[in-house]
Amino acid sequence: MAYLALYRRFRPTNFDKVIGQDVIVKTLTNQIMTDKIGHAYLFCGARGTGKTSLAKIFAKAVNCLQPINGSPCGKCLACQSLNDPSNIDVIEMDAASNNKVEHVREIRENVQYPPINVKYKVYIIDEVHMLTPEAFNALLKTLEEPPKHAIFILATTEPQKLPATILSRCMRFDFRLIETKKLHDLVCEIYDEIGKEYTDEAVTAIAKAGEGSVRDTLSVADLCVSIGDGKLSYNDVLSVLGATDLNKLNDIVKNMFLGNIGGVLTATDELLALGKSIGVLVKDLAGYLRDLLVVKTCKTAKEILSLPDDRFETMLSTANMVNEVRILRSLEIVSGIENALRFSTQQRNVLESALLKASTPENDGNIDALLSRIKTLEDKIKNLSSEDFIKPTKVEVTSTVNKVEVAPVVTKEQAPIVKEEKPKEQLPPIIETKPIIKETPKVEEKPIIVEEKPAQITNVEPIKPSVDARRVWGTIVRKLRTMPGKTILWVACQELSATISGNTLYINVTGESEKNLLLKDDNLLVIKELASSFGDFDVKINDGSEGEVVQNQKDRVSEFFSDTVEIK
Numbered sequence: 001m002a003y004l005a006l007y008r009r010f011r012p013t014n015f016d017k018v019i020g021q022d023v024i025v026k027t028l029t030n031q032i033m034t035d036k037i038g039h040a041y042l043f044c045g046a047r048g049t050g051k052t053s054l055a056k057i058f059a060k061a062v063n064c065l066q067p068i069n070g071s072p073c074g075k076c077l078a079c080q081s082l083n084d085p086s087n088i089d090v091i092e093m094d095a096a097s098n099n100k101v102e103h104v105r106e107i108r109e110n111v112q113y114p115p116i117n118v119k120y121k122v123y124i125i126d127e128v129h130m131l132t133p134e135a136f137n138a139l140l141k142t143l144e145e146p147p148k149h150a151i152f153i154l155a156t157t158e159p160q161k162l163p164a165t166i167l168s169r170c171m172r173f174d175f176r177l178i179e180t181k182k183l184h185d186l187v188c189e190i191y192d193e194i195g196k197e198y199t200d201e202a203v204t205a206i207a208k209a210g211e212g213s214v215r216d217t218l219s220v221a222d223l224c225v226s227i228g229d230g231k232l233s234y235n236d237v238l239s240v241l242g243a244t245d246l247n248k249l250n251d252i253v254k255n256m257f258l259g260n261i262g263g264v265l266t267a268t269d270e271l272l273a274l275g276k277s278i279g280v281l282v283k284d285l286a287g288y289l290r291d292l293l294v295v296k297t298c299k300t301a302k303e304i305l306s307l308p309d310d311r312f313e314t315m316l317s318t319a320n321m322v323n324e325v326r327i328l329r330s331l332e333i334v335s336g337i338e339n340a341l342r343f344s345t346q347q348r349n350v351l352e353s354a355l356l357k358a359s360t361p362e363n364d365g366n367i368d369a370l371l372s373r374i375k376t377l378e379d380k381i382k383n384l385s386s387e388d389f390i391k392p393t394k395v396e397v398t399s400t401v402n403k404v405e406v407a408p409v410v411t412k413e414q415a416p417i418v419k420e421e422k423p424k425e426q427l428p429p430i431i432e433t434k435p436i437i438k439e440t441p442k443v444e445e446k447p448i449i450v451e452e453k454p455a456q457i458t459n460v461e462p463i464k465p466s467v468d469a470r471r472v473w474g475t476i477v478r479k480l481r482t483m484p485g486k487t488i489l490w491v492a493c494q495e496l497s498a499t500i501s502g503n504t505l506y507i508n509v510t511g512e513s514e515k516n517l518l519l520k521d522d523n524l525l526v527i528k529e530l531a532s533s534f535g536d537f538d539v540k541i542n543d544g545s546e547g548e549v550v551q552n553q554k555d556r557v558s559e560f561f562s563d564t565v566e567i568k
């Protein structure tokens with residue numbers, strides 16, 4: 001006996017076996033059970049969603065003598081007579097090949113005669129949108145007022161091509177694409193029945209390849225049956241589908257994310273050398289990027305994609321190289337060239353330029369590229385450790401400033417409270433400063449003014465505490481500019497900062513070259529001389545051990561703001 005394709009062998013014979021069209025099945029069975037059967041139906045939907053199968057079941061069900069829950073029993077005389085392919089009571093017509101007005105006229109003439117063995121004569125017209133306008137017109141009258149014993153079921157994948165006059169005369173049912181999960185279960189069921197061993201990932205890959213169509217899914221499943229004798233694996237399915245090797249796709253994408261243009265082009269070249277067509281490669285690449293996006297953004301990605309563990313791990317590590325904006329941008333670029341490819345005679349150029357564009361967001365001025373770069377920066381900032389900032393010091397500073405502001409305004413009674421907050425402070429010195437505070441008229445306006453005065457009076461330390469390192473350093477750099485032979489030093493110093501701690505001016509360097517430049521010739525001496533106009537400073541290089549910088553800054557800042565209290 002000739003081999004019967006799986007999708008024909010496992011075609012549903014009653015409503016219970018139909019998958020994915022629950023609403024339609026329910027409506028139709030209800031009509032049968034309540035005997036409210038219409039005379040014209042329109043089944044719309046993508047190929048392989050069960051339109052013809054349901055039409056055949058419905059044709060049997062309306063005629064069945066003892067329907068079970070609306071489904072044909074399959075045993076009664078009517079069912080048996082309709083099981084015979086040569087019966088003339090259920091007429092199937094393919095409008096794609098019988099689209100002329102004569103074909104419809106034939107129907108019109110025959111429909112007058114009642115059915116021979118059953119109650120209803122059912123006409124199933126497939127691909128009805130292929131009828132010519134004349135044929136549609138010829139059908140109109142019959143469709144509107146058919147004889148009582150006639151039922152028309154029109155099936156089409158493109159309902160928008162039907163004239164409104166036809167649409168308005170039919171009861172319309174829109175068939176949905178079947179969920180991958182349901183297709184997966186169907187394939188499992190069929191493989192179990194025919195005794196084919198399989199892995200779950202393999203069946204999921206088959207179900208996905210079907211893209212919502214039972215017929216397409218079962219066609220792939222059919223091809224996979226004959227692959228090897230053993231257990232059907234994920235890779236077997238990929239080879240049947242002719243899908244691009246995922247490792248090679250991953251190579252392209254990884255290099256794309258690294259910005260390694262050479263790597264991208266080499267990996268692409270390897271794939272094309274295997275005879276892969278550019279169109280298929282673009283489709284596979286877009287699919288892969290889409291999956292990466294799922295891996296990157298969904299917690300349940302593993303279940304959604306249903307991939308073997310090792311493959312999932314590979315994808316996860318690739319997805320973690322970049323942020324989701326970057327992946328999305330790459331996906332948009334790759335899937336965006338599908339149209340261009342169709343009209344191009346230089347397909348390879350189109351593909352390669354798109355891949356380069358996706359690899360180098362930094363060369364791209366459009367919003368998506370910029371967003372991708374901003375997101376990368378944001379992520380970097382987020383990942384910086386808190387130690388990279390001197391934030392805590394700043395907090396201390398503001399609080400100290402507050403205290404300083406409070407101090408001048410308050411009276412003697414409140415003053416001791418300020419003292420208590422300061423460690424190691426002795427009562428007497430602060431009491432001494434208070435009269436001074438009172439004496440100064442501008443006390444309430446600015447704490448800094450207050451600071452200067454006690455400093456001068458007590459003379460414990462020179463001007464140092466009130467000296468702002470930025471101001472000192474800024475002046476030094478400005479002066480360097482006018483000095484002959486110090487242009488390079490001036491340029492370098494513009495990029496540097498300085499801090500003051502005690503009597504020492506620290507120049508903060510971040511690299512060896514800056515340090516070497518400062519140590520060269522008399523550079524440090526020159527700077528020391530320039531600094532001397534602010535006081536007697538020792539000039540040292542702070543060569544970038546972070547702790548030291550932070551410590552110095554802390555010293556500087558606390559000195560600068562809290563000296564009112566420090567001064568004895």
Ligand SMILES: [Zn+2]
Nearest residue numbers: 064073076079
């Ligand atoms: Zn029956």
